[in-house]
Amino acid sequence: MQKKRAITIKDVAAEAGVSLQTVSRVINKGPNVTAPVQDRVRAAIDKLGYVPSLAARRLGGSRSYLILAFNDERPTLEGWQSRRGNDWVDQMLYGGMLKCAEHGYRMLFELVDSHSDQLEAQVRAALSALHPDGVILTPPHSEDDRITDLLHQGGLIFARLGSHREGEGFAVYMDDEAAARRATEHLLDLGHTRIAYVQGHPEYAMSPDRLRGFTGAIEARGLTVDPAYLQPGDFTYEAGIAALNTLAALETPPSAVLASSDEMALGVLHAAGPLGLSVPGDLSVVSFDDTPTVRMSVPALTAIRQPIAAMTAKAAELLIESKTRGDPPGNGRFLLPFDFVVRASTAPPRR
Amino acid sequence: MQKKRAITIKDVAAEAGVSLQTVSRVINKGPNVTAPVQDRVRAAIDKLGYVPSLAARRLGGSRSYLILAFNDERPTLEGWQSRRGNDWVDQMLYGGMLKCAEHGYRMLFELVDSHSDQLEAQVRAALSALHPDGVILTPPHSEDDRITDLLHQGGLIFARLGSHREGEGFAVYMDDEAAARRATEHLLDLGHTRIAYVQGHPEYAMSPDRLRGFTGAIEARGLTVDPAYLQPGDFTYEAGIAALNTLAALETPPSAVLASSDEMALGVLHAAGPLGLSVPGDLSVVSFDDTPTVRMSVPALTAIRQPIAAMTAKAAELLIESKTRGDPPGNGRFLLPFDFVVRASTAPPRR
DNA sequence: CTGAAAGCGCTAACAA
């Protein structure tokens, strides 16, 4: 049962007949190693199948080769528990893990509760335990000063996904306002004039942006936004149902609804049937997330697709490059394009 | 930018006025520390917000507080890329991350390609880099001798999810044969006698078990299994489509189909329409996975639900406990119950 | 019951 002693940098050094440090230089692409020596070392590494220990690198050097992503605990657990899955996490893993792997890094997930007074302690604990080289923040953490201040003070570099505000850290985002505008224009182009909007959770930074895009598109056509068509929401299925029930009871109900999340769009869709509304015959519906459920619903929903994987990959890349070059904690804003997918849930309004 | 020097065990020792080692004992619930001293140390830990560094613990001691899960690369990436999501990964994260967190552990994911000749090198590299305290294997890795031998020789403890075969490592599984039997009996109970089965990928260990459950249930009723009703499959959507097309062309087509994966069930479902078959009117369909898509499809599919989160949690628990107690590499078999969810895709056959 | 010393595998600083 005695674990065959792991091969270390020493073994490689001995095998190649060089010093420990030279091996280290080769591994880290350090300068000042002649080609023949490099080859010898590389041969030894390959022969022995040597892979440096992450823990030792972290302890000895200044790098941990770890990127830590913080996601909001409650919605994430809910998605998993309800077995609905979790598009955000999936796409983050997809974009982030692969990019990290490219550079010999690993990405770790940590769930912290944005509504807990333990938030800072949770974050601090994860940082102390892991000492990541960089941190990726997702909404709503992306704009939580308690976290960003903590990271900044700790001298850590980080990326804020879905945040476009200036400040510490890299902002990697899509244009939520333009996305909402695009979706709204799609409905306007179809001939809709009575368009409602089910808003996102006010806690999330993108919510006002999307609202602006929505109203902007409508007003640009010389129309006005009926305040009653602006329904509150919190991203949940139930909010979608409630919103459509309220909207349908209006004197002049809308002929189209844009919802700020897939769940809410699905809520709207499923509330339509009982109200005697067919989609898209009586009501067009557009979703703000292109999750699997949205694509498989009947009818399949027209939706905006957020570039979550691309944003995460970009974030990881920025962090790793910045760390590699030894830049000071950076910032900057990086806009990534969104997609808009037209499916079966939108059609011209009934005359 | 100078990262505020992290607080270490030394700081705690100084604060509590004890030696470094005493603090370590308290952290690790070691024996031989009087209550008052413990309290003093704990107070210091809380005051300073001290959290031990994972890397240092791994390097100094024998534990890394890391559990590594190996998933098959291709299907995982496909699920993410197609944005279909990945129920296995989601549920593993759910079950595994939480259980690990309970014990101060972390779970890491690694994708390795079961069809690559680099498989062993990939696994070896991950192990060398991370030195996990335990490993979780998912199908088809669970029964890949190249991997299990490697782990065993390395003295590592591991769990094999979805494998019930005896051998090194903990086998944590559900009864696939019983599940197939249960699903088949459901169809038999509805009055079906012409039941087809779209098989799983032959590479996966559970495939023969499921087949046995299927045929066993039918033969137990004194019926015989029409060989033409046994369709090959590989878990993909396309395989489901192909299978139903073949089945529908038979002289006496089946009135019900059990598919060994959600994708194949969906393929069957979607192939039914063009063939003029309504579900469940003309054809009942049962899926072997209860993924989000299956639940949202129209009609929603009757399905077997694998306890993936529970299996992963159990695996993590076994590994952590075993490591904590310093057991020799353990083995044993742990059966977890599955669920069977009846939805709208199954009904009595048309007379 | 508590403390002191050694070392885990690596990198950073310094020599050579």
Added chain:
DNA sequence: TTGTTAGCGCTTTCAG
């Protein structure tokens, strides 16, 4: 261009 020396923060001996 290469090698040598300290640690990094912890746990594991082994003393007290």
